[in-house]
Amino acid sequence: QFHTIKYEDLKWDESLGQGSFTRIFKGEKTDYRDGEKHTTEVLLKELDPDHKNCWESFFEAASFMSQISHKHLLHVYGVSVHGDKNIMVQEFVKHGALDLYLKREKSLSVSWKLNVAKQLACVLNFLEEQSIIHGNICAKNLLLVREEDPSQGISPFIKLSDPGINVAMLGKDVIMHRIPWIAPESLAAPDNLTHECDKWSFGATVWEIFNNGNPPLQGWSLEEVKLKFYENKQQLPPSQWTELADLIGQCMSYDLAFRPSCRSIIRQLNSLVTSGNNVIFRLAQDDH
Numbered sequence: 001q002f003h004t005i006k007y008e009d010l011k012w013d014e015s016l017g018q019g020s021f022t023r024i025f026k027g028e029k030t031d032y033r034d035g036e037k038h039t040t041e042v043l044l045k046e047l048d049p050d051h052k053n054c055w056e057s058f059f060e061a062a063s064f065m066s067q068i069s070h071k072h073l074l075h076v077y078g079v080s081v082h083g084d085k086n087i088m089v090q091e092f093v094k095h096g097a098l099d100l101y102l103k104r105e106k107s108l109s110v111s112w113k114l115n116v117a118k119q120l121a122c123v124l125n126f127l128e129e130q131s132i133i134h135g136n137i138c139a140k141n142l143l144l145v146r147e148e149d150p151s152q153g154i155s156p157f158i159k160l161s162d163p164g165i166n167v168a169m170l171g172k173d174v175i176m177h178r179i180p181w182i183a184p185e186s187l188a189a190p191d192n193l194t195h196e197c198d199k200w201s202f203g204a205t206v207w208e209i210f211n212n213g214n215p216p217l218q219g220w221s222l223e224e225v226k227l228k229f230y231e232n233k234q235q236l237p238p239s240q241w242t243e244l245a246d247l248i249g250q251c252m253s254y255d256l257a258f259r260p261s262c263r264s265i266i267r268q269l270n271s272l273v274t275s276g277n278n279v280i281f282r283l284a285q286d287d288h
């Protein structure tokens with residue numbers, strides 16, 4: 001299960017926006033350990049009161065995060081319930097959600113993007129080894145702990161956030177918003193997610209990372225057109241970098257059997273690093 005935190009030990013600071021059915025705030029939690037008072041900066045994720053019927057799924061997500069620990073998994077301190085308020089208390093991640101960061105930072109290098117994709121592949125591999133399915137992999141659920149600092153040789157560091165409300169609890173319309181991150185087979189059966197679903201979402205998330213945070217199918221109207229994307233077994237616009245486009249295409253294949261194992265994903269990402277450098281080297285050679 002998870003640790004329960006006393007409401008009076010929490011302090012709300014500024015609002016930081018919202019997820020689906022949730023609102024997030026910066027905050028502080030106070031602990032009394034060995035007679036001393038400690039305050040920790042936290043992220044307070046509140047379930048909208050008008051969606052309190054989703055509280056089980058909300059707390060399921062919290063206990064999901066509390067049961068396992070990994071360097072690339074967000075730490076959840078616990079939950080707090082006060083009246084009709086359900087609150088998940090998370091570690092505060094300095095640079096927030098990656099989708100906004102990608103939109104803001106327009107000149108991220110290929111090696112930055114590959115490094116982040118590899119970190120996501122590592123935590124995906126860990127979850128698969130623990131036979132745990134996340135179910136909501138996307139750039140919005142990746143959090144940037146540390147920015148890169150090339151002058152100091154410091155690379156970016158990300159953590160995967162909680163999956164939020166289980167997709168099976170969401171209405172049809174909200175599920176539409178998860179196209180194309182949600183695997184096509186999950187649209188038909190949202191209550192039996194598989195590891196292959198997470199691989200499909202991984203493909204869509206890598207696509208986001210390499211497209212400067214432009215959401216896929218941007219501008220497409222919701223229902224009919226997005227559904228057509230699956231009915232016509234369409235793919236996202238392929239990257240010019242064929243090896244990258246191949247990896248994304250494998251992850252987002254409509255036939256589950258064709259989706260690569262996490263080991264293969266990591267291997268292909270590693271070879272992209274080298275082929276990426278060769279491409280740059282080749283281009284540099286052409287210049288001279």
Ligand SMILES: N#Cc1ccc(Nc2nc(N)cc(-n3cnc(CCO)c3)n2)cc1
Pocket residue numbers: 016018019024043074090091092093094095096097140141143161
């Ligand atoms: N300006 C700014 C700024 C905003 C937020 C953070 N930090 C933080 N820490 C977390 N644990 C979770 C999130 N978070 C962000 N969006 C979601 C909803 C989708 O998951 C969750 N943000 C840091 C700086």
